Amino acid sequence: GVVLDVGCGYGKWGFLVWLHLFENRGKCTIVGVDVSSEYLKSARRLNVYEHLILADARNLPFKGRFADVSLVCEVVEHIGSKREGLRLLSEVERVTKRRVVVTTPRSNEAFFGSPDHVTKWEVGDFKRLGYKVRGVGLAALSWKKGRLASLLKHFVLKPLAYVIPRIGEYMVCVKELGRG
Incomplete structure (x- = not known):
């Protein structure tokens, strides 16, 4: 199958896919696309x-x-407007047979941590497009320091972000296209 890494940047996501599929390397082709020749x-x-x-x-x-599968990891927040971001997602879906995976910051801390983040996406934006949305990490909250607070945050609340993505730091959005 073919994995398309859209906005591949320096190649970290392609590298992770390659590591995961290392034993079956001959069965998977990874193609990267980026707007930057330096990347x-x-x-x-x-x-x-x-x-x-x-x-x-x-x-x-x-x-x-x-x-077969397209990855759009940490890309849509760099596109100048939601309209252009939607155009990008539509174009990726056009060239994909089975599944599109999009990751993007959800929390203000992750979003505003980079001056290149210009478009903020919410859970509902992806759900309206037919994506299943999961959360990863935990958006920063005011925490008192201490062992109990740390345990609560890491072992109770972080896993909850998976099923309640609006409390997550990042979103992982998956759209099954089901086309052969």
């Missing part, structure tokens, strides 16, 4: 991508359903 140079050094393509994700250079 693609760095990704090339990892030697995990079969192809690296310089392109804008809002206008992908593929005809039809090219990828």
Whole structure:
């Protein structure tokens, strides 16, 4: 199958996919797309991508359903407007057969931690598009220091973010397309 890493950047997500599928490497092709030639140079050094393509994700250079699974990890928040972000997601869905996975910051701390984060996405934005949304991590809350508070935060509340994504620091959004 083909995994398309949209906005692959330096290649960290492609590298993680490659590590996970290492034993079955011949059964999976990883293709990276990014708008930055500098990022693609760095990704090339990892030697995990079969192809690296310089392109804008809002206008992908593929005809039809090219990828089995597409990853859009830490990308949509960098797009200048929600309208353009929706265009990007539509384009990724156009070239994907089975599944699209999107990750993006949800909490203010994760979002505002980078000056390049220009568009904030909420759980409902993805649910309206047919994505299942899960939370990861825990948005910062005011905590008293101490062992009990730390245990509560890490072992009770963080796992809750999976089923209550609005309390998570990041969102993982998955859309099953079910096309062969």
